[in-house]
Amino acid sequence: MSKRTTPALTLLTLALTACGQPAQSGETSAPTLHTQAAVTANVYVDWGETRGTITNELYGVGLYGGVAPSVATQPTYKTNLSYFKPGLVRFHYNDLINDSATDPRGWVDVANRRWDEARIKTVMDAIDSLNSGTYEYYKPAKLVNIPRWPAWMKTYTYTSGGHSETLLDPSEFDNYAAFCAQLATILKNQGRNVKYYTPTNELDSRYYVPYLNGGDKLDELITLHNKVAAAIRAADPNAKIGGLEFARGDLTDGVRRFIRGTKGSLDVVMYHFYANDDPYAADADVYNRTQDAARHGQDIVNIVRQEGLNLPVMDTEFNINYAGRQDYKMTLSQGAVYDALVFIGAANTGQVGTAAWNDRDGYYGKLNNDDGTNSIRVGAHNLQMFNTFMTGQRVTSTSDNGALVTLATTSAGRKSMALVNRSSTAQTVKVNFSSLWSTTATWNRYVVAPDPRYYYTGTLSTADLQNGNLTVEPNSVTVLTVADSAAVTSTSRELSRTGWTASASGSGAGEGPANALDGSVTTRWSTGAPQANGQWFQVDFGSAKTFDRVILDANNSLTDFPRRYEVYASNDPANLGMPLVTGPGIAVSGSAYGTGGGFAGAPTIITFAPKTARYLRIVQKGCCTPGSNWWGINDLRVYSH
Known part of the structure; x- marks a missing residue:
């Protein structure tokens, strides 16, 4: 999504006056x-x-204000940033490659076609000064994003399907790689210990997304990434290279192609997520969108594993609203709830890092830049709680x-x-x-x-x-x-399967329901047909049992996990009542097709509050690519505390 450079709204000061508490405040009465x-x-x-x-990198923030020396060096900015101490800070401004002589956030000396080393030093000195007793030795992991190429490099216009985009000319790929490596060299020589670099930002929105009907240029972007990654590694062998900072992590075909094409040069997979562009959206709708954020992350985690890789996945830019209009939910307790749900969804799906957008800009920021003191907004308190206690x-x-x-x-x-x-x-x-x-x-x-x-x-x-x-x-x-x-x-223990019987809405040849209860992962029950809404599998325990977790193991049938599920417990299978839990909806082949309960090839683990009942039924509510995957259970296990 495009980053906003609009000056802060004066109205925001009036709306958020009550939010701007001093960093160390906190009443003791409810x-x-x-x-x-x-x-x-x-x-x-x-x-x-x-x-x-869980490490502190799960609770990070993007530095938009902090890339400008005039902001990064403000004492109240440093004090309040160290108060909510994000575990990961992402230095990002979509025009970071602007001329430092004219843009207060620009990091490039355009006249000499090189990075402005003095400006970078001022910014990094400010952040590194937080690693002192004054600021409780705050030392975050650093991610530096290089959004795109500088203006002096040659570009070309690519048109396909009636859509045109300006792309970097391939003759400049080596020059851009050297340009990125120059920044890594400067930061290494300054002793900045930058952990992550990303050499582009959301460029799938130029090279891939406009051409979903054919003719995309993603292969060029892959080539560019590989060249830049090699150059940065040569400059700083300890650096980890991230990509693509996808604008559309939900478009899994592009994600898969990029990961497959950058094997060996990619250390971290990164994507972005925003809920909407509607400042008047209902709270419940905004909260529900965090499930989509988790889906996109799970899809990417699945793809990484399917490609035989062990790469971490991060949501390195998220917030509620991506439009250039104020959405006050982002600055109030609803924004804190949204952030917390993103954190928990990332943890649930095996992601290791996030970065909320952002520190300070007048729209999204965790700090208020309208009052002259960088005062704390609600989201900063939320980050402080998670970074201090939830690791x-x-x-x-x-x-x-x-x-x-x-x-x-x-x-x-x-x-x-x-x-x-x-x-x-x-x-x-x-x-x-x-x-x-x-x-x-x-x-x-x-x-x-x-x-x-x-x-x-x-x-x-x-x-x-x-x-x-x-x-x-x-x-x-x-x-x-x-x-x-x-x-x-x-205190969790597996229930004995003695005396259990199983039934199902349908079965494949030689793959009856009893196979899921025989204790062997080499036999299985399957639908014998592609997954469809309404398929079910049921266990009769023979008598009422108390349980709170079900594991569905599809063993080597990597894609035959349920795409969306509901779990019921009842003493009368003709009267199931309300579901105990509904799967969040995560798919291998794209979240448009529903859910999967976990990583492809790993068991689907379903937990819920303890329930006592004789019958357990799992209902498959999603679907997958038409004509594709069946639903199969090699081994079903039930647990109780």
């Missing part, structure tokens, strides 16, 4: 709750069941209420959980912990909430959590953390 009737939500946390590692080993956490989304982590003697209320109704929450863990310690509470207080802190007893005495405000993010060093063993 605000008066909204008057909507509360709904009880049960949260289940197993501190002993780890599901991967380490991610553990299993579930909620029985779709309005409340959870994330839990344990690290260095600390246990923390985030409760994201994506609804306009207050939720009364009861937290159920693994039976092998208990504490009488007091929890610290940090809350980003609607007006009038926006951000506050407090404490809560374990008894209050376990007895349902926590009320979570509408459109809010709550982080709870407690100091506790007790090692915890998971």
Whole structure:
């Protein structure tokens, strides 16, 4: 998406005056709750069941204000950036290659056709000065984005299907590679320890997206990337090269072609995501779009693995609205909820990093640039909570209420959980912990909430959590953390399949339902036909069982996982009731075709609040490429805590 350079709106100052608290502020008394009737939500946390590692790079931000020396050197900017301490900072401005003599954010000495080393030094000195006691030794991972070629390089106009784009002439590819390597050399010689470089920004929107009906120039972009990657690596052997910073990560054919064409030169796959261009979109619609962000990330993770690679995936630019109009949700608690849902969706789908757009610009920024003090907006408090407490080993956490989304982590003697209320109704929450863990310690509470207080802190007893005495405000993010060093063993156990029977809506020849329960991954049940809405697989336990997790293992049938699913538990298969959980919708061949419960070739893991019932039914609700993949289960396993 194009980056906005419009001056900040004066109106924004009036609308956000209440948001601009000093960086270290935080009331200890809770605000008066909204008057909507509360709904009880049960949260289940197993501190002993780890599901991967989360680093601070999952909670990053783009530096748009921070690429300008006049902003980066402001004391209040540095103080407040270090307050919310994003784990990853992405230096990005879509016109970074502009002349530093005329553009305060430009980094290029156009007269001498080279990078402006003095300007770059000023910016980087400001960021690196945060690694001191004054700023609590804040030292983020750095990502430097080089958006495109400078104006003096030769271009050509390419037209196909009635659409024209200006592209870099191939005769300049080596020159552009040298230009990018020059920046890497400058930063290396200055000792900046830049971790990631991306040599282009959203150029799929020029080389690929306009030509989906044929005649695209993606192969040229692949060639350019490979040349630049080699040149940057020669300048800084420790640098990791990212790409393509896709504008359209949902167009999986282009993503797959780029990844396949850059094997050996690509270290990180990066894409961008915005919800819409409608500043008046309903909160629920905006929150639902974070599921699409997770889908796009999952699609890319799947493609990476299908190509036999082990590359990290990052959403390096995201926000609600990409249009050049103010959307106040981005600066209020709804924006914090949106960010938190993106973080959790990225963690759920195996991504390792994100970068919210952005630090400061008048539209999107986590800091307010209209008041002269770079004051804190709500989104900065949200990032501060996640970066301070929500890292380490991610553990299993579930909620029985779709309005409340959870994330839990344990690290260095600390246990923390985030409760994201994506609804306009207050939720009364009861937290159920693994039976092998208990504490009488007091929890610290940090809350980003609607007006009038926006951000506050407090404490809560374990008894209050376990007895349902926590009320979570509408459109809010709550982080709870407690100091506790007790090692915890998971109480999760697999249920015995003795006495179970299975049935299905249909089966392939020699691939009946019983094959999914025989304990062997070399036999399987399958639909015997392409996936279609309404196909189902059912297990009769013989008597009521209590369970909270189902694993569907398709073994080597990499693409035969359910594209979208609903899970039901009932004592009467003729009366299923409401689904316990619905799959979020992630596909190998493109999110337009629905869902998959996990990585291609990896088991589909479905978790939910504990349920006691005799029958378990999984209903396939999506589809895949017409005439393509079946739905198959080589082994079905059910677990209980």
